[in-house]
């Protein structure tokens with residue numbers, strides 16, 4: 085009877101060991117078959133009560149089964165971890181795309197507009213020029229025919245850079261991109277057509293439509309006397325704005341005054357928000373004020389070393405920032421420089 089029971093324990097133990105898969109099951113199996121209070125151990129403890137014949141039979145058999153189960157347990161313990169692995173889940177697909185851990189940046193809305201403007205002008209045969217953001221007072225004002233007492237030089241409109249040494253010229257964070265005009269003329273001989281996108285700075289109180297730092301672009305075209313006229317400017321401006329807004333845009337000129345152009349104009353474009361029908365943005369006029377323009381003053385050509393009357397050309401400029409506000413219907417200019425990612429991320433393409 086006992087002999088049969090021991091053989092059954094052996095069979096059961098081996099069978100259940102093959103199905104053990106978790107650490108908890110494993111522990112339970114050990115307690116049940118090898119533990120101090122296991123059935124097998126109880127049998128071996130009761131040997132002393134058996135007859136000498138039974139002792140001779142049951143003792144060695146019980147011990148052998150105990151050793152065999154312990155050995156099987158040791159082997160199973162070594163392979164348990166391998167058995168637990170879900171090989172399908174562990175399979176590595178080396179061709180799978182990775183997980184983006186670092187979020188990718190993207191272009192700022194003003195940069196997107198700047199690129200769009202550059203593309204249009206490049207398609208019209210213009211070159212792109214660049215200039216320093218810290219500009220000498222000469223290029224920023226004097227060379228452009230600003231009188232010494234011009235209000236634009238006032239501390240209230242212009243930031244000045246503190247300089248240790250009194251050099252010939254004071255430097256200012258440029259108040260417009262026009263300073264590049266004379267720089268470019270000094271290095272090139274007409275005819276040329278150029279745009280200058282860039283960041284400019286004004287000592288200004290900020291509100292929803294004014295910012296101390298913003299982006300402008302300058303456009304100028306110069307050739308022999310008589311080749312470039314006001315009509316040329318009007319055509320270039322209409323072509324540009326029509327391409328930019330993807331619709332026919334008209335340009336209107338109103339007389340104005342700037343030191344570096346003669347004659348000078350303010351120019352408006354037909355309102356792209358209402359199709360020139362009249363809306364709150366254009367104050368029901370159907371026109372939007374966009375920027376200033378004019379025929380380059382001969383004094384400016386003289387600053388660049390050109391002979392008076394030899395060349396003729398137009399120059400105009402306006403705010404890229406202004407255009408970005410219009411294009412994206414942004415109500416507060418200060419959002420653009422706020423560094424607020426919730427705002428900036430809307431322009432991810």
Ligand SMILES: [Zn+2]
Pocket residue numbers: 355356357358359360361362363364365366367368370371
């Ligand atoms: Zn309108």
